Amino acid sequence: MAEEQGEQAKQLVAEGRAREEGGMSEADDAIWRQLRCHMEALRAWGVQFVPRQPPWVGSVPASEAGRAIARLATEGGPAESSPAASGVEGAERGSDLAASASAGVGSGSAGGAVSSEAAVVPVGSLFADAAGEVSEVPASPEGRRKALVELALEVERCRRCEELYATRTQTVFGTGPLDAEICFVGEAPGADEDRQGEPFVGRAGQLLTRIIEAMGFKREEVYICNILKCRPPGNRTPTVEESRHCFPYFQRQFRLVRPKYLVALGNTAVRALLQTTAGVTKLRGRVYEFQGVPLICTYHPAALLRDPSGKMKRETWEDMKMLLRLMGRPVPNPRQDNNR
Ligand code: URA
16 A cells, blocks of 8 residues: 555656646646645545546445445436526525635545535635544444444533524434434524424425335434534524534434434535535535535425425425435325426
């Protein structure tokens, strides 16, 4: 491995030198300089090896994400282009995030994007302090279950966001089994969730349950949680700082639960998981990856409730069908789609 990396580095340097000596066009020169900056940034983040092509292209994919994407590629993939940004974003609670939704910064594959032209900012720039927190994951299911309970208790004591700590009734950690097939990730608890201590139990939650059932699952079979574990007062959109405070909890929860697929519901979840400033309207319709797990983005159920045209509902159902194909599961009868 070390030898391979050395060879790769030597080859890159040789290629660079050849370009520099061979007299490049201005455009080539700019690309070469950008590439060099990119490589240096990667090295600074501790990346020591970059495969020449993603492992799932033309070879047996190594990760579950790779396998799923390869399956989708052979069985017919999602629409190639995501719908044009309509200016209507899927964030819950009358979010102000829509305005900045299409203001993506940079591009590339940071933040776990598997297939995307989406604007994705480098890992760590939104949640720099969250990225470093890595904790041990127990090997046994009992160990993981116990660690999850301990994590939930730690969350209960959390005072990182003064305002949320002062106004919450209780924290809302998450529900569902270990190794869940799917983990749905929302924004933050609302009033009902704050009262009951369980995510997605209000109107948006009931719609989410119907979506889950329409996909052929029972609610208890999937994992459901939020980026924030406390209700923002008045159901306001969480601040970036609040997301950053809470994200390490999600990361630990995710590692302990080990879901096979992730669904980010709405802008807050999409932005935290993909480390992006782009919005769900732009990012839905494609498959991404979060720490080796395939991730898709779709509208928040609360946004569906506010869309009288039904367009968002139809698009959400398209996203769920894409996920089912990705998972290699049967897609429910299309005749029923009209009613969803
Ligand atoms: N909206 C969310 O994002 N999460 C919930 O748990 C409920 C509503």
